[in-house]
Amino acid sequence: MREPVEFTVLEAVQAIQKGQISSRELTQVCLQRITALEPTLRAYITLTPDLAMAQADAADKFLAEWRQYPQGALPPLLGLPIAVKDVLCLANVRCTCGSRILENFIPPYSATAVERLLSAGVVVTGKTNTDEFAMGSSTENSAYGATHNPWDLQRVPGGSSGGSAAVVAARLVFAAMGTDTGGSVRQPASFCGVTGLKPTYGRVSRYGLVAYGSSLDCIGPMARTTEDVALLYSIMAGYDRRDATSMDLPVPPIQFSDKPNLKGVRVGVPKEYFISGIQPEVEKAVRQAVALMQTLGAEIHEISLPHTHYALPVYYLIAPAEASANLARYDGVRYGLRESDGDTLELFRNSRGAGFGPEVKRRIMLGTYALSAGYYDAYYAQAQKVRTLIKRDFETAFESVDIIAAPVAPTTAFPIGRHSGDPLAMYLEDIFTLTANLAGVPGLAFPVGFDEHLLPIGMQIMGPHFREDLLFKVGHAYQQATDWHQKMPLLEVS
């Protein structure tokens, strides 16, 4: 038997169900590894070992009682240790969003997606690091310090779900929850060599996700395999009356075939995603992955998504505009940091000035400007129109192909501090991931190789709205034929 830390989600759940290991033992394995590696990785903002042990014991007790009186199926993730990105509410555990302004905020309720995983039996080890309010591509914008990439501690894990990607890559837990507004699940998954899903907009309830860009925000799972990601997704997805944008559509059960077979699957390769400036090893690895899909039976078509190069300015007007409205709620009155005892306006200004970090202030300023009188039509309204063109690019493409294959990011993980002081250079890191959020389509990122520095390379496949099943089919077939997703970073356990 393999070491428990190397288990996939499916293997861990089966080992618990078969009595080969208890949830308590498995959780202790994770907590010991966290104790050993967290000082190096700094992937968590808040650790919850007491909660984890209580949940593990409850899972073991449930299983013991079920064995005596088996009724119905066992909860599908019973006893499984995971981590939750610190922009998702978990009742009675502080939720900082990587910000000083919420340093002491303790939500009285859990996000629907978190609640569904809890009902499925998960054990929560803690809340993972994130760029402040999920605004960033490196996890350096956290008020609680940067997270280090497990493959190279001098490099970023990507962002904003960098903490969640790092804990999965370093085998501290079996899966983690992330969020993706402009690539924040897929890009860190790529930088850390794990598998991550940005679901279709409206597929997973956003209730209890602290809002950033509400027309773009998606909650998605991160794990080591497509099968694991699909299992977590199938539990999190589905209608929720508490989120008016969640779609009332059935979530079909996910089925996997034993043999990798992509016969009849039409894969589109958009030429706009292979631009000058892309790291040659990234392009090579993605093209090799596409070639492998062809040998598995897929048809490859070169396609065009002509408005791709507008995605960056469109995103960096719409997302900040939505953020400036969403973050108006932090005013020092009902929750969060309160500064100054002047009049009410002083209270608002000073609490926000002291509580928000530089990137959040920058986006609030940018969004406020884009929405302000005299500039609304030129910036915000124009961006929403170009967004329609980007969305139509995808609709047209999906008339002739089933999925679209592309790199996740132009490069592998970059050194910590590389883009400090140059926000535009940091925004360019998101150039390949923003389109899926603007069009609302699902995207699955998974590892397809390593560069010369032994840093993981990721690719993404995107599909039509609500066709996560196609992405899982292709991702699983690719992972059956390759072992990139099984590679593990070498970390010194002190």
Place this chain on the structure above:
Amino acid sequence: MTLTLAEVEHIAELARLTLTDEEKERFREQLSDILDYADKLLALDTGEIPPTFSVLPPRSVLRPDRPHPGLSLEELLRNAPQTEQDQFRVPPVLE
């Protein structure tokens, strides 16, 4: 597009943000750069193109108006920086 310091101060006032002089100057430069980049959108003719209000198909999101259990007063006030008599305390608005 080059922003002036006065414009930066106006935006900060609209956004209810206290900024230091150093932050104002930095944001003046950085926001000008970002808006320059965004100007490539202005060249695109979008005359007949409708804006995207939602990426999802339009549909009714109304549900029956039935009461559901909510949070308790204690839970709602637990995160408040200052409370008084079970209410959020703020500075006086009227003297």
